[in-house]
Amino acid sequence: MTREEAEDQLREAGTVDDDAFLLLDTAIACAIHDSPFRDERPARRLADAAADRLAERILSEGPDDALAETMASDLRLNGDLLAYDDPGNTDVIDVAERRRGLSAALSVFYLDAARRAGVKAQGVDFPNHFLLRVETPAGPVALDPFSQGRVVMPSELTRRALLAGLTPHVADRLDVLMAPVSDRQALIRLQNVLFSRAIRAGDFQSAERSAVRRALLDPEDHRPWLDVAAAREKQGALNGALDALARARAVAGQEAPVHQVAMERLRMRLN
Template identity: 65%
Template sequence: MTREEAEDILTEAGQAQDDAFPLLEAAIACAIHDRPFRDPSAVRTLAARAVERLRERAGVESPEEALAETLSGELGLDGDLMDEGDLEVGDIIAVADRRRGLSAVLGVFYIHAGLACGLNVQGVDFPGHFLLRVDTREGPVAIDPFSQGRLVLPSELTRRALRAGLTPAVADRLDLLMAPINRRQSLVRLQDLLFIRAIRAGDYPAAEGAALRKALLDPSDHRPWLDVAQARERQGALAGALSALDQAKTVEGDFQARLRQVRERVRLRLN
């Protein structure tokens, strides 16, 4: 698959309704867009195996136990503590091969398998760390795909929220801490994390790619185009930065004053 073909898939995914968003295939397209011409068959094989094994467990175990035992216990998916600075930990093709990666990438396999088996598994945009919300008969619970799918107790959620800088009034609100996000938002969060890491590493072409993928996946949000513009500006591609800002102008929203300021700054550099 070429980068252009991957962009076509991401563009189509961006137009899909939230409840029909093709999470696994969009995640594969994101990886190919970053590094084209790779074979994604290992991703699909692992995902199919996860569905097969989870379906056998789901009828006899609780949803959270079945997910953890299948995805981590049997298939070996776990967080990568040693290579957090490596951008490959956010690449689903690389993660399928090494079975180690970022929480948001591991979550793709959890969510895909859970939905295929009739479980309600959603991402949680928890501050500083991607978690999963799983509906059970006793109510929703949080699990951490980065830590072998283990259960995260409410008290631990509160402690993590306080460490992340949330106020005590917010940190005690489990309804806020476990508010679910849809599949599109889960994948956009991953690309946003890759963008931030690439910017910090000074890898502006990689940052531009991650920002562009965000823009394609969620065409209703103008902010990814501002990130594209930032990455292009740092590469000295000022005309490209202005083009990205023009794209942002086509998205509805109350941000035109800020956009004009950014565009004027880039235009002055270009002139």
């Protein structure tokens, strides 16, 4: 698949309702958009194996145990503690080959397997760390894909929330801490992580591509185009930055004057 073909697939994914959003296919398209002409079969083989194994386990185990055991024990998916900043940790094709990655990338395989095996699971956009919410007969539980899919107890959720800077009256509310997000938002979270890492590393081309993917996946959000503009400006592509700002303004409407200020600043640099 070429980068252009991947971009077309992402653009199409941005037009469908959340119920029709194909998480695994779109995550693979994101990976190929970043680095084209790669073999996507390892990711698909892993996803197929996960779905088949989970379907077997769910017959005799609870949904949370079955999901965690399938992904972490049977298929050896886990967080990358030794090379946490490795760019491959955000790429689902690399993750499938290495069986290591960040929580947001590992969650793609958890969520895909859960959908296909009939386990009700959703992403949780927890501060600083992506988690999963799995519905069980005893109520929802939080799983951490980075830590072998272990259950995160409510007290631990509160502790993590306080460390992340949430106020105590928010950190005590499990309904807020475990609020689910759509598969689309889960994938956008992964692109946000990639953008932040690329900016810190000074890889502004990679940052631009990740921001473009966010813009395509959620065409009603103007903010990704602001990040595209920032990444292009860092590369000296001022006309491209102006185009991105114009796109942001077109999506946001006239109620965002900051875009006009930024456009005037870039025009002055061009003159």
